[in-house]
Amino acid sequence: MPQTLFAKIWEAHLVTKRTDGRDIIYIDRHIMHDLHAPIAMQKIVDSGRTVHRPDLTWSSQDHSVSIRLDRDTNAKDGSPLNQKVRVLAKQFGIRVFDIGDAEQGISHVIGPELGMILPGSTYACPDSHACTIGGLGALAFATGTTELEHVLATQTIAFVRPKTMRVNLTGKLKPGVTAKDVILRIISQLGVDGARGYVVEYAGPVAEALEVEGRLTLCNMSIEWGARSGLIAPDEKTLAWIKGRPYAPVGAQWEAGLEGWREFKTDPGATFDREHTIDCAGLDPQITWGTNPGQVIGISDLVPDPSSVDPAKRDAFLHSLDYMGLTAGQPIAGLAVDVVFIGSCNNARMSDLEEVAKIVRGKKLASGVRALIVPGSSAVKRAAEAKGFDKVFTDAGFQWGSSGCSMCAGGEGIVATKGQRVVSTTNRNFENRQGAGVRTHLVGPAMAAAAAITGKITDVRALAEA
C-alpha cells in the first residue's frame, strides 16, 4: 500500500504499542537546552532513574546565554541554568555544547549543521521549534519537561499517532521572495490552529525548489499553525547538504544509508487526512502586522480592516491593532522602525546572513535605529567572520553577537522597550515576547536588513533596485 513520508518514519521507529494504545516511538537524536534540561535531569536524579542513552543525548546552551563577543574567553560561567546543565550533564555523561565550544549554538540549528539529523530519522527537543529539522526529511517531536524526562529515561516518546496533512505549494517564487514569506502565507491562509493535531508535509514545486536552509526556515514555523511537526521529503540536495558534516556517516555506512534515505518520500497514491494547495506564484514579501503569526499581509498591502474578519474574532483583532499601534487601512510600508533583530532558529543560518550582507554592505543604519545580528550557531559566526561579514555589519552600525536565542524571546534581558517597533527575523510576534509592550513584526532576513538601513518597513526589492 502506498505510504506517506510520515508513515514510513513512524513505522521505522515503532518499538511497540503501550497498553493505553500509545505508540512507543524510538528517538534517534535528542538535544536538550538550558531552560528545561536542568529540571528534567534533576527529576531523573530525584526519581532514582537513569538516562537510558546518554550517548544519543546532548544539551545545548542557547536560551540563557549572553551574546557578548567576549563571553567565550571570559570564563565559562554563564547563567545559573547554564551551570546547572553542566553539573548534571556531567553526572550522566551527556555532552554539553557549552559556551566557548566550537559546536555551541541554538539546538535546532546545530543538530542539522553537525550532520546529526539524517533523513527519515527522529529527533526530540524540549522546544516547540524542534520541527525545524523537518527540513531534512526527519520527524521532530517537541516535548514539555515531563516528556523530556521520558525521553531521557527511555530514549522514546509515547505518542498518539497524529493525523497527516499535505500542503502543496505550487508556482514559482518571484525573485526576493523567500521560505519565510511562504510559511507566513501558509499560516495566514490556513489559520494559526489550522494544523492542530496534524503532521504536515510541505510538497510541490516550491518546496522542491527551496534550498535546504530555506526548508529549515519553512518547517521551523510549523508549530505556529499548531502542527505536531512539519517536514519536507529529502532529495539529492538534502543528501549533498548533509554529506561531510561532522556527525554524518562516512564511507561504507554513508553508501549503505543512501538507498534507504532515498526511500523516505511519499509514494504516489498515498492519502492524507487533509490536503491543501497554495499557489505561491504571485507572492510578495510578507510581514506580520498583528500579534499572532497568522496576522500577515504582503509588503504593499494595507493594514486590514476589522470588518474583514469574522465578528467573533473582531475583539481580538481590534486588540491586536491597538497593541501594535496601527490603524486599519494604513499602509504597512513606511512605518518607522526602532529596533531590528536578525537571529533565531528561524533565520540565522549562513544563507540568511549572506542575504543580509548583500543589502547592508557599504551602507549605514538609519539614524535612531538599533540593530542586532546574532548568528544561529558558533559555526555560523565563524563562517560569517571568515567572509568578513562581522565587519560589514559593524561598519554599518549593527551590533554583532555571539550565538544564542537572544532577543527572540527576550533572553538574557535583551529586549526592546514599551511601544518600540521591532522588525525581527524570528518566528513569534506574540505580545510582550521581545519585551513588555514591544511591537514585533516578523519578516525574512533581507526585509529586516532593508528596515535597518531605511529606518522604516520597506520592500527590500525596491531598495535593491535603487
Added chain:
Amino acid sequence: MEPFISLTGSAVPLLLDDVNTDQIAPADRSHGHGADMKATLFSRWKAGDPNFVFNRPQFQEPRILVSRDNFACGSSRESAVWAMTANGIRCIVARTIADIFKENCLRNGMLTIELPADTAKDFEDKVIKADGAKHFTVDLPSQTITCPDGSKIAFDVTPAEKTALLEGLDDIGQTLKHKADIQAFEARIKQEKPWLQEAVARQ
C-alpha cells in the same frame, strides 16, 4: 502524579482565542531558580490591566479556567501548566486546546476538556453568570460538569487518558515496562542501520 477524580470550585472566564503560553507563563518569570510559579501566571497581563479577569477579587482562587479556541498555543514550556496548578487550577475547559499543552497537562494531573462550539457557548454563559461566586463540579468518572443551576454538561475524554488521570499513572513507568522491547529495537537497528545507534563526530 496526583490523581484527578472530581473537582469543585469557581470557574474563571478568559474568553479569548489563541491565548499563548508566552502570556500564560512569561519567560522572564518561568525559568529562574525557584521561580514563583504562582506569581508567574499571566504576570504581564495582570500587571498591565487592572481589569484583567485574574485581578478581580472573585477570581483569586479559581479551580477551572475557561477559554475559547486554540488555547495555550505556542511554546512548549511546561511552566504554563505549573503556573496554573500553583494557583489551584486543575481543569481547563475550552473549545480547542493546543496539542503540546494538552500533553503537558495530562502529565501533571490536569484535566483538559474540549467542548463543541454550541455546548461551549452555553457553558461560557453559565460561567459568566456565576461570576466566580457559584461553584461548578467537574466529575471525571461520570464525565460531566455540574453547573450552579444544577444542569449537567457531558464531555468526552479518551479511555486511556481517563484511566491515566483517575489512577495518577506514571507515564515514564508505563513505558519502562517495555524496556526489553526498547532494547530489542536498539539491537536490531544496530545491525540494520548502525549509524543511527552511534552518534559521534566522525570527520
